[in-house]
Amino acid sequence: MREEFDDHHQEPEEDLLDLQQVMRAFGVEQWTGLETAEEQTQAGSLSLPLEINGKRYVLKERAEGPAEEDFSHYYAFRRYLQAAGIPIPELHLTPQGEPAVEIDESFFELQRWSEGERFSTTHPRSIDLVTAAGAMLGQIHVAARSYDGPQHRWPSEAHMGGMVQGCLNLARLKADEYPIQAVAAGLSDWADQWEAVLPQAMISIGAGRDLAEFHIHGDYQPLNLRFGPSGVTSVEGLEASHWEKRIFEVAYALFSFSALAWQPGAALTRPLVKRGLDPERAQHFLQAYSEIYPPSHDEALLLADALLLVSPIATINGPLEDLFYTQDEPDAALIDDVMERLSWATALPGWVRRVRDSLCAMWR
Numbered sequence: 001m002r003e004e005f006d007d008h009h010q011e012p013e014e015d016l017l018d019l020q021q022v023m024r025a026f027g028v029e030q031w032t033g034l035e036t037a038e039e040q041t042q043a044g045s046l047s048l049p050l051e052i053n054g055k056r057y058v059l060k061e062r063a064e065g066p067a068e069e070d071f072s073h074y075y076a077f078r079r080y081l082q083a084a085g086i087p088i089p090e091l092h093l094t095p096q097g098e099p100a101v102e103i104d105e106s107f108f109e110l111q112r113w114s115e116g117e118r119f120s121t122t123h124p125r126s127i128d129l130v131t132a133a134g135a136m137l138g139q140i141h142v143a144a145r146s147y148d149g150p151q152h153r154w155p156s157e158a159h160m161g162g163m164v165q166g167c168l169n170l171a172r173l174k175a176d177e178y179p180i181q182a183v184a185a186g187l188s189d190w191a192d193q194w195e196a197v198l199p200q201a202m203i204s205i206g207a208g209r210d211l212a213e214f215h216i217h218g219d220y221q222p223l224n225l226r227f228g229p230s231g232v233t234s235v236e237g238l239e240a241s242h243w244e245k246r247i248f249e250v251a252y253a254l255f256s257f258s259a260l261a262w263q264p265g266a267a268l269t270r271p272l273v274k275r276g277l278d279p280e281r282a283q284h285f286l287q288a289y290s291e292i293y294p295p296s297h298d299e300a301l302l303l304a305d306a307l308l309l310v311s312p313i314a315t316i317n318g319p320l321e322d323l324f325y326t327q328d329e330p331d332a333a334l335i336d337d338v339m340e341r342l343s344w345a346t347a348l349p350g351w352v353r354r355v356r357d358s359l360c361a362m363w364r
Contacts, residue, residue, distance in 0.1 A: 018103065019048075022059065025101035026094050026110050028052055049113065056113035057092060061106055063239045066158040071107075071239075073152035075099050077144075077215055078238050084143035086136075088235050089114050116226030116233035118264045119257075121272060127284055130257050132231035134285035137220055137253055138292025140235070141246055145214045151243045152215060160248055160309055161202055167312045168195060174324060182335065186342035187323065194312050197349045201305040205245070210296035215241055216249040221256035247299050250289065250363070251306035255314045258282040269318040271344045276351035279358075286362040300363045304356040308349060315345045 023031060034049040034056065046061040062071075082088045091099045092110035100107045119129055156162060171191040178184035205211070217224075218240030226234040258281035261272040272278050295303075316324050319341045352359075 019059075022101060022103055022108050025103065025108075026092055028092075028110075046108070050110075052092070052110075058111050058113055060109050060111055062100055062109050063237075064107075065240055065242075066154050070152060071100075073149065073215075074239055074241055076149050077147065077152075077241050080147050080149065081140065081143055081235075081238075086140055086143060086235055087233055088238070111236075114226045114234035114236060116228045119222035119225060119227060119262050120264060121261045122263065127281065129227050130281045131284045131288045132227060133220075133222075133225060133253070133257055134288030135292055136225070136232040136235065137217070137250070138289040140217055140220075141212075141214070141249075142293050144216065145212065147215055149215075152241070154242045154244075160244075164194075164198060164309055164312050167316050168198075170316070170324060178323075180335065183323065183338055183342070186339060186346070190320075190342060190346045193346050193349050194308075197308055197353065198312075201308040204302055204305045205247070205309065208247075208298045208302050210298050211302070212246045212296070212299070213243065214246065216244045216246060218242055218244075218249075220249055220253040222262045245306075247295075247302060247306045248310055250286075250295075251303060252310040252314060254282060254285055254303075255307060255311055257285050259311075259314075260318050268322060271319050271341065274344070275347060276355065282359070283362045286359075290363060295363050300360045303359045303363050304352050307352050307359070311348055311352070315348070320345055 023029075030052075032051040034051055046059065048059040050057045050059055065071075078088050082090075089112040092112070093099055094101060100109050102108075117123070119133070120126065123129060157166075168191050171187050175184045175187035175191065178187060217235070217238060219237045221237075224235065224237030225232055226236075255277070258277040259272055261270045272281075323338065323342075
C-alpha cells in the first residue's frame with residue numbers, strides 16, 4: 001500500500017512541515033511514502049521508506065559518533081569503498097552537492113534502498129550468510145588498507161580500553177542500585193570475571209607485532225548487512241568508521257555472527273548457544289575472511305585476547321541490553337531468563353581462554 005505525503009496525509013501538521021523541510025533541502029518536491037514489511041526504525045531514529053521518481057530511498061537520521069566526530073571522513077571513506085566495489089548504498093545529494101542536511105541540530109541522509117534480506121540465525125542458509133559476511137569483511141579490509149585519506153582517530157576515551165572500562169564501571173553502578181538482589185549480585189560477578197582477565201589481554205595486544213591498522217567499518221554486524229543468493233548485497237553503518245587495529249573488528253564481527261541469535265524485529269538479541277560461540281559459524285566466518293585477507297602470525301595468536309576485549313561491549317549492547325538501558329524492573333516471571341543470560345555472559349571469559357588454541361587455528 002502506498003500513500004501520498006500531501007496536505008491530506010494524516011500526520012500532525014508540525015511533523016508534516018518538518019518532513020517537507022527536510023525533503024526540500026534535498027531538492028525533492030514530490031515523493032511517495034512506502035509501507036514495507038521490513039521494520040526500518042532503529043534505536044528510535046527516523047528511518048522512513050520513500051519513492052522518488054520511481055526509485056526507492058530511505059530517509060534516515062544520521063547516527064552520531066563520539067564527541068568531536070569528523071563526518072568528512074565518513075563520506076570520503078564510503079565513497080572510496082564504493083569505488084573499490086563494496087556494495088554501499090548511494091546517497092541522494094542536495095542541489096549544493098552535500099550528502100546530508102541539518103534541520104534543528106539533527107542531520108538527515110537520503111539513502112538508496114538496500115536490496116536483499118536481513119540476516120537471521122534461523123534462515124535456511126544461515127551458515128552461507130555467515131560465510132558471505134566473513135568474505136565481505138575481508139574485502140572491505142583489503143580495500144581499506146590502501147585508503148590514503150587522513151587517519152581518522154577517535155578521541156582517547158573512545159579507544160578500546162576506555163570503552164571496555166566504561167562498560168565495567170557501568171556494570172558496577174547498576175549492581176549497586178539494582179533492586180533485585182540476585183540480579184545485582186550477578187552483575188557484580190560479571191564485572192569481577194572480566195576485570196580478572198582484561199589487563200593481561202590488553203598487555204598481550206599491546207605487545208603484539210604485525211597487527212594491521214587501517215580504517216575499519218566500525219560496526220560490522222548483522223543489522224548493517226543485507227543478503228541475496230550470491231552473498232552480501234548491501235553494507236551500511238559506516239558512521240563509526242575510524243582508524244583501528246583490524247583484529248578488534250574481526251573479533252567484534254566474529255562475536256556478532258557466531259555468539260548471538262538474530263531475529264528481525266526481536267526486542268532482545270539473545271545468546272545463540274549455551275556457552276560461548278557457535279563453533280561451526282565461527283569457523284565458517286573466520287575461514288571465509290582468511291581466504292580474502294589472511295592474518296599475521298601474531299594476529300592469529302591474539303584473536304582470543306581481542307575477543308576478550310570486545311565481548312563486554314558487545315554483550316552490554318546485546319544479551320544484557322535490557323539490564324543496562326531500560327528503567328523498568330524485569331517481571332518476576334522473567335528473572336530466570338535474566339539470570340540465565342547473566343550466567344552465559346559471566347562464563348564467557350573462561351570459555352574464551354579455554355578455546356584460545358582453537359580460535360587461533362580457525363583464523364589461518
